Amino acid sequence: MKAKIITALSTVIVAAELALLPDTAKAQVVDLTGGPNESGSINGALFFASDQQPAGTGFIDSFLRVQNKGFEQGYNTDGGFPFDDKHPHNFQHSIPLAGLAQFNLNGIEYYKFMLDSNQNGPSAHQFSLDRLQLYTSHDPAQTTTNFSTDSNDLRTLTLGHLVYTMNNNDGTGGYVVMTATGSGKFDASMYVPVSDFNQSDKYVYLYMAGGDHIRATSGFEEWAAAIVPEPSTWTLMLGGFGLFLGFQRVRRWRS
């Protein structure tokens, strides 16, 4: 009897482990629409549902804004606005690799990128992140619109070293679905292993597309990266701390 229970139990455990193994045969779909605790991974990148609200509309320090109806695509570059990426360059620009903050999750170092999506109407406030590629390059202003739908050639968007790809260029394969409400509210965060990035390159490009599985609607989708605070910010913070300590000392001396 006991042996039977153990056998049954180990079958369950193996089945659960198998369910966790990446299934290369079919598309990996990460569905984040179930609530703030949803997560999943595709090709080594981790995706989490988010309802983080940095500071309301207009306060997200975005490096890429993309907007169109139906299908939309874009990437960040200082060289122009090749696809559906939005003017001006304040919100669509290069990002230095050295400026990205690192996060350790289960012993692995990651860079973090956050997506604020905005959808309504037929999309029912959902967004499908259908294509995602990251590149590093020594040049902050590369441009190309030579974007092949040939799923065998992932390097046709020639922006430097390919760091990460979620799926094929034609949008088949893995994708992420998220609840996309509120401008100024992040809907998903993504962690990409630091070891994937070519550290001898200076800049990071992020290419995204949506609309393959759910029509792109409404306002723009915008991306921000978790960055290391600027030295001037640290100076201000430490300066403030110094003032506070000085103030405490004066108070103690007076009392």
Ligand SMILES: [Ca+2]
């Ligand atoms: Ca949003």
Ligand SMILES: [Ca+2]
């Ligand atoms: Ca939208």
